[in-house]
Amino acid sequence: MARQILVIGGNRFFGKRLIEKLIANGDHVTVLNRGHLDDGFGNKVERIICDRDDQPKFKSSVQHKTWDIVYDQVCFDAHQAKAAIEIFSKNAKKFIFTSTVSVYPLKGNLHEDDFNPQTHKYDKILTREENYGEAKRQCEAVFFNQNTMPVVAVRFPIVMGPDDYTERLKFYVDKIKNSESVYFPNLDAQMSFIHAADAAEGLFLLGNINFTGPVNLASRAPLRLQELIKFIERNVGKKALIHSEAKSSDEKSPYGLEKDWFVNVDRALSLGFKPVEITEWIVAVIKNYL
DSSP: OOOEEEEESOSSTHHHHHHHHHHHTTOEEEEEEOOOSOOSOGGGSEEEEOOTTSHHHHHHHHTTSOBSEEEESOOOSHHHHHHHHHHHTTTBSOEEEEEEGGGSOSOSSBOGGGSOGGGOOOSSOOOTTTOHHHHHHHHHHHHHTOOSSOEEEEEEOEEEOTTOTTOHHHHHHHHHHTTOEEEOSOTTOEEOEEEHHHHHHHHHHHTSSSOOEEEEOSOSSOEEHHHHHHHHHHHHTSOOEEESSOSSTTOOOTTOOSSOBOBOOHHHHHTTOOOOOHHHHHHHHHHTTO
16 A cells, blocks of 8 residues: 655755655655645645645644655744644654754764754744754754654755755856855865755655654765865866955855864664765766856
């Protein structure tokens, strides 16, 4: 019998890749989102058009069946997490929440135990606009301080791919291609990344094994930002114009780290996760923007 899978969000980037894998696996997939984007799946999935913050409609739309897995791609604050527990505690066998490495401080070789959501305290619920990392920490604290449903928190780093709507990598490709200077406070800093295909593969894997708790999903080894710039330079055919101090207080550099920020993925590897090395896919992603 086909599994009943609910994907909240999932109409772009690695969410779409996850849905493709679920469909290919023979699962019955329902996608819930606001319906602003065409997901391209036609009649291969069921759809619920709903804003999750409309809690009465959200609840009435999904409480009619038991879900083998709920993938929540778009839970961004503790209010949404609390609503999810209230709605799914009795009818979700497993809840897989897309979290972030932003729950961690800037540091190298971060393990899952470097942030314990069960002991995280806060006085005020913050939105992602106010503090993205703290908002996600609060989400995890809500999910892991309840005993009504099994939860997985997937801590992703920067996700890359040809259909990356954030265009963070494109920012640097365009700067170098157009001979515009770009700001990096520390090119020696190392950073974790993951390809969208591996992100989807990891989410799919976690839905097929008996695991709960937090897990880092990233490529095995981080990439030094200097190496990233060299990859771009070689493919663009121009040298980057780098400056180490911001020219203005509002200058933004998407990967502008002052020190290392990368995660350890031993736990994911022990679960069977097999990510492709960054060096094997980064050139193809860069070339997508040329």
